[in-house]
Structure formats: C-alpha cells, structure tokens
Amino acid sequence: MTDLSASIESAEQLAHVWRGMVLDRDPDADVRDLPGIAVRWADCRFAFWNCVTLTDVGADAELVEQRLHEVADLMRAKRRPGFLWLFEDLLTDDARAALGAAADRAGLRHAFPGTGMAGDLLPLADPTHPDLTFVRVTTDDQLLAYADLNSRAYGFPLEDGRDGLAGSTLWKRDVHAYLGLRDGVPVTCAGAVEADGRLFVALVATDPDCHRLGYGEAVTRKVLFEGGRATGLTRATLHATPAGAPVYRRIGFEPNSTVHFYGLAG
Helix, strand or coil, X not given: CCHHHHHHHHHHHHHHHHHHHHHHHCCCCECCEECCEEEEECCCCCHHHEEEEECCCCXXXXXXXXXXXXXXXXXHCXXXXXEEEEEHHHECHHHHHHHHHHHHHHCEEEEEEEEEXXXXXXXXXXXXXXXXXXXXXXXXXXXXXXXXXXXXXXXXXXXXXXXXXXXXXXXXXXXXXXXXXXXXXEEEEEEEEEECCEEEEEEEEECHHHCCCCHHHHHXXXXXXXXHHHHCCCCEEEEECCCCHHHHHHHCCEEEEEEEEEEECC
C-alpha cells in the first residue's frame, strides 16, 4: 500500500466508523458527505462525536483554504464544540506549508496532533496481564465505566463521556468493547469494530493513575484478539495520540498519516 493510499484508507476509516457511531448517538445527527467535506456531528457533549474531516485528495493551498472556511462556518452553526480531523498527507506540499496560516485566517485553532496507523497483524494471541481481568461491555453500568475512563483519560467532565456513550446499543452489541479490571475496578478499556473489511480500534483509555503499567497495550490486544476471532479479519486500523502511538507500534501497527485536530478559535 502506497503512502497516499494508506492515508486515504485512514481518512475513509474515520468517515465510515464515525457515521455509525454518530448515528448510534443520535439517529438525526448530521452525517452529510459534502464536496470535499465529511460531516459526522452528533452535536452532543462528547466532543469526539462532533467531527468534520476533509476528503479531497491532492488538495492545493487555495482549495484547502476554501475548505477550512467552509468547515469553520459549519462548526459555528453547531451548538456543541467539536474537531476538524485533517489528514495532512492528503494535501499538496504547498497546502501543507500554508496550513497554519490558512487555519488562522479561517478562525481555527490547532488542538492536538495524532497519527493514523494500520497493520496486517491479525490474528493475535489471546493476551494476559498479571494485574488484569478482561470483561466485555454488555451492560449499561459497564458502558458508563467505559465512558468514565475515557473522560478521565482525555480530561473531559464525566458527564461529557456519558453523554456520548450512555445507553448505546452499538457499543454493547456490535463493538468488541472490553474493560480491564484490577481487583474488580475498571482501569483501562478499548473497543474494536468491523469497518469495511478491517477492524477499527477506538476509544482506548487508561486511568491516569495507572499509566506505564502495560494496561493500554493489554486491553488493545484483547479487543484485537476477540474482534479478529469473531470476524476473521486480518487488517486493523486506528488513530493514535502521541502517547498511544509507541504502544500500538509494539502491537504491530505502522504509522501511515499525520492527523491534525482543529477546533474553533476563541
């Protein structure tokens, strides 16, 4: 797979998976595919479910500036804040060089970086960790624990994570979502869902008091093992934070695209 095709895969996986996630949260959510822009916006308190991404391939500086202004206008029309997920490798060199200034002119602020990653790494062995017991998320209480772990890990109020996940049928039925329990207490979580012939890993989180103990890697291996066993798929994809990327490389994922997250300035 070429660098460009891998970046296209990464962007398409986001749009595909987030459509289902957002519609699960709100059947009337905004999931339009506009020229050059995919909108996946639940307009809920959980900011990750309020998403826009650019879909043009080989967009030059002029087109990217136009798209950024269109995205900013879309975001201003929403009640709740969210993020533009911008896949840098889909842009031309001149567009990349001008990106920061163009975002400023559109009224967008860089929030944090990320990395698209993928690998033909399945099947994996069933993982173990001496501290952890793994439990699949099948009840509302387990789903709330999953939401709370994500809120704590990403610095959201607990109510925000719960607004994104509480009551979800998809996360209890279709996502291979697991909690890692230490002495019966949820300390880490991850989910994997089938997406266009791949397993997509999402919302991996570990309690901030439990970092550097191998918990995130263990629970990610668990969802890949269970998802791969259930589906027979061999390829997996995800989008990583800077802290998570080295963990996923140990599992077998390779980086394939640079992602920038933008929110509205001010």
